[in-house]
Each structure stands twice: as C-alpha cells, then as structure tokens.
Amino acid sequence: FNRDVKQEPARGLYVGLLKLRTSVSTLSIFTSKSQPLMLPSIKISDNPNVSRDEWLWLQRVQAKTQESDVNPLPDEVTQHGRTFQQRVARGAARLLTRYNLDDGEEDVMENYYIYTREVIELNEDVSIVLLLPPPDALCLAPNQQ
Numbered sequence: 492f493n494r495d496v497k498q499e500p501a502r503g504l505y506v507g508l509l510k511l512r513t514s515v516s517t518l519s520i521f522t523s524k525s526q527p528l529m530l531p532s533i534k535i536s537d538n539p540n541v542s543r544d545e546w547l548w549l550q551r552v553q554a555k556t557q558e559s560d561v562n563p564l565p566d567e568v569t570q571h572g573r574t575f576q577q578r579v580a581r582g583a584a585r586l587l588t589r590y591n592l593d594d595g596e597e598d599v600m601e602n603y604y605i606y607t608r609e610v611i612e613l614n615e616d617v618s619i620v621l622l623l624p625p626p627d628a629l630c631l632a633p634n635q636q
Contacts, residue, residue, distance in 0.1 A: 498526060500617050504539050506582035507532035507611070507619040508590070521590075531590055532619060535582040539618040541610050544572035549607045549620070579605070583622050592624075 507530040510521035523531045541549070583603060587593040606621035613619065 500526065500529060500532070500613075501534065502537065502539060502616040503534045503618075504536040504541065504610075505532040505534050505617070505619045506579055506586055506622055508586055508592075508622050508624075509606075510592075510624060530619065530621075531586060533582040533586045533589070535578040535620075539612070539616055541618065541620075542571060542575075545575040546610075548572040548576055549605060549610075579620060586622065 508521065509530060512519040512521070521531065523529055584593065587603070603622050603624055606623055611619040611621060
C-alpha cells in the first residue's frame with residue numbers, strides 16, 4: 492500500500508471520474524485500487540495544459556447542457572478543439588468501461604457530464620478534466636449501486 496500511495500501519475504492531462512457514496516457518518520470517494528489517493532483516471536494527453544480551443548470546447552459543453560439547441564462545436568473552435576473533444580470522449584468511454592459504469596450504452600457522454608468551471612491542476616505536470624455522473628447518481632446512498 493505504501494508504495495502505491497507514493498506513486499505519482501505521469502505528466503499529462505487526464506479525464507478523471509468523481510463518484511461519491513454517503514452514509515449518516517461517512518463520505519466515501521471512489522478511487523483507483525492502483526492509486527488510492529487519486530480519482531480513477533485515464534491519460535488523454537502528454538501535455539497537462541489546456542489550449543484556448545480546448546477551453547472553448549469545454550465552455551461550449553456547459554452551454555450545450557443549458558440550451559438544448561446549442562451546437563457543441565461552433566465555427567470558432569478549430570480542428571484542435573475537435574480533436575480534444577474526441578480524446579475526452581474516448582478517454583471517458585474507456586474510463587467508464589474500465590470500472591463497469593458504462594451500462595453498455597453507445598454514447599456514455601449522454602449520461603455523464605464534464606465539470607467546466609476549471610481544469611483541476613494537481614501540480615504543474617498533472618491536470619484533470621473531471622467527469623461527473625448525473626446529479627442523482629453523483630452521491631449514492633450506502634445500499635445503492
């Protein structure tokens with residue numbers, strides 16, 4: 492266990508999953524067995540920084556959830572932003588499949604959403620784009636799956 496705790500993630504940008512479980516007296520955070528102090532995550536880039544186009548895409552994701560008729564890929568987002576979208580979507584799908592949370596659905600992003608207020612920077616070498624389950628599944632009671 493001690494060796495696993497000291498293991499730091501490699502430099503890069505990750506998609507990480509936040510899932511909680513509560514009881515009357517505890518709050519448990521779903522973590523990876525291989526890295527118990529880290530949220531379950533998948534590396535999507537060697538570069539931990541998010542470019543302007545990538546940030547625009549993240550902000551557009553939030554706008555899409557607020558207005559159903561908003562196009563998630565506006566003209567001002569370049570090919571780089573589209574590539575970022577694909578990397579995030581593939582990373583999220585792999586992450587959910589790894590932890591058996593995809594429910595066999597084609598488009599896992601339909602039921603999960605991306606935290607768009609900020610990209611979480613663990614340190615200068617590691618950043619995480621958070622993937623959140625639907626609000627009713629974000630925090631589960633002890634007897635729920």
